[in-house]
Amino acid sequence: MTRFDFDRAPERRGTDSQKWQKYAGRDVLPLWVADMDFASAPPILDALRARVDHGVFGYARPTATTSEAVTGALAERHGWKVDPEWIVWLPGLVVGLNVATLAFAGPGEEVLTLTPVYPPFTSAPRNSGRSPVGVPFTLAGGRWEIDWDALERAVTPRTRIFMLCNPHNPLARVWRREELERLGEFCLRHDLVLCSDEIHCDLILDPALRHVPSATLSPELAARTITLMAPSKTYNVPGLGTSLAIIPDAGLRARFNRAAAGIVAEVTCLGFTACEAAYRDGEPWRQELLAYLRGNRDYLLDALPRALPGLKLEAPVEATYLLWMNVAELGVADPAAHFERRGAGLSDGAPFGARPGSHLRLNFGCPRAMLEEAVRRMASGR
Numbered sequence: 001m002t003r004f005d006f007d008r009a010p011e012r013r014g015t016d017s018q019k020w021q022k023y024a025g026r027d028v029l030p031l032w033v034a035d036m037d038f039a040s041a042p043p044i045l046d047a048l049r050a051r052v053d054h055g056v057f058g059y060a061r062p063t064a065t066t067s068e069a070v071t072g073a074l075a076e077r078h079g080w081k082v083d084p085e086w087i088v089w090l091p092g093l094v095v096g097l098n099v100a101t102l103a104f105a106g107p108g109e110e111v112l113t114l115t116p117v118y119p120p121f122t123s124a125p126r127n128s129g130r131s132p133v134g135v136p137f138t139l140a141g142g143r144w145e146i147d148w149d150a151l152e153r154a155v156t157p158r159t160r161i162f163m164l165c166n167p168h169n170p171l172a173r174v175w176r177r178e179e180l181e182r183l184g185e186f187c188l189r190h191d192l193v194l195c196s197d198e199i200h201c202d203l204i205l206d207p208a209l210r211h212v213p214s215a216t217l218s219p220e221l222a223a224r225t226i227t228l229m230a231p232s233k234t235y236n237v238p239g240l241g242t243s244l245a246i247i248p249d250a251g252l253r254a255r256f257n258r259a260a261a262g263i264v265a266e267v268t269c270l271g272f273t274a275c276e277a278a279y280r281d282g283e284p285w286r287q288e289l290l291a292y293l294r295g296n297r298d299y300l301l302d303a304l305p306r307a308l309p310g311l312k313l314e315a316p317v318e319a320t321y322l323l324w325m326n327v328a329e330l331g332v333a334d335p336a337a338h339f340e341r342r343g344a345g346l347s348d349g350a351p352f353g354a355r356p357g358s359h360l361r362l363n364f365g366c367p368r369a370m371l372e373e374a375v376r377r378m379a380s381g382r
């Protein structure tokens with residue numbers, strides 16, 4: 001029985017929504033930046049209402065119940081026992097990527113990652129004069145695979161950090177235990193800090209797959225791992241700016257905190273409130289969300305290639321609400337602009353590291369009817 005109505009979403013036109021403001025005054029459906037159009041989970045809304053009714057919004061610190069909600073969810077869902085002391089609260093994960101770069105690589109040193117990838121993986125190193133190095137994934141047998149030889153060749157005496165996205169944005173890939181073990185061995189052998197962005201870990205769509213936190217693979221790997229997580233994607237609260245870095249090693253944690261000192265804003269009282277309610281009481285909503293997102297994904301996997309012959313969906317969508325699609329054979333010079341003119345606003349793949357004109361990313365975290373309209377528009381000649 002479903003209790004939450006994902007078919008109906010609040011009107012976001014004319015609000016503070018970054019996603020919808022981009023096309024203000026134009027009839028373009030926004031399917032780009034990664035937030036969903038659904039209202040957040042009812043227990044989160046209730047907790048926020050109660051917190052607002054308290055009426056005092058001073059500087060905040062997490063209470064024991066907030067930390068327990070987080071560590072409880074990590075233990076229950078992923079079998080990861082986290083000491084609350086390991087948690088560094090952050091106002092965003094992109095902040096975490098930037099602070100990790102500052103903390104663990106020096107000017108001119110290199111940060112290695114796998115591409116295409118969420119653009120801040122490569123912009124964070126650039127922001128502070130470090131060098132991003134991207135190793136392209138290969139497509140083999142209908143799956144995105146790591147090119148292990150290329151990864152080895154990309155290591156230099158200046159490589160300091162390996163940045164992993166698990167599950168992967170934009171490829172929607174869940175990394176398997178064996179792959180993570182091999183990546184862990186790679187980081188140990190080359191003495192790299194592993195920065196593991198696991199923001200999408202509670203959005204695994206394939207029921208046969210489980211998220212494996214990098215830091216659970218071995219104590220040696222945990223001691224060199226910064227894990228970045230947040231309730232933001234899963235519970236649709238990114239505008240509340242509440243994320244966490246989990247850093248088991250005290251030395252790495254001290255370096256991270258030193259790099260963040262005085263620059264990184266504190267998490268707000270409303271952010272802590274939402275975070276606690278999400279991890280403690282949000283599970284029934286999350287399960288129904290996953291079922292709805294699976295339906296959206298399956299609709300698109302069926303409808304898009306039929307509506308747009310030439311469009312290729314190259315690999316399974318195992319996680320996230322993001323669909324990566326190959327549009328190179330549609331025969332249009334600038335596919336993002338092309339579909340925008342038709343009334344569907346997708347993300348251009350080039351900033352993720354794709355060849356210009358080859359890929360687009362579509363955000364399917366919205367009511368099914370909006371997707372149906374988007375597919376109609378994408379296929380239309382308007």
Ligand SMILES: Cc1ncc(COP(=O)(O)O)c(C=O)c1O
Pocket residue numbers: 034091092093094095118165169197199200230232238243
């Ligand atoms: C992999 C990944 N990391 C980080 C973020 C953004 O995190 P935040 O809004 O907390 O900075 C996103 C948002 O799409 C993401 O996909």
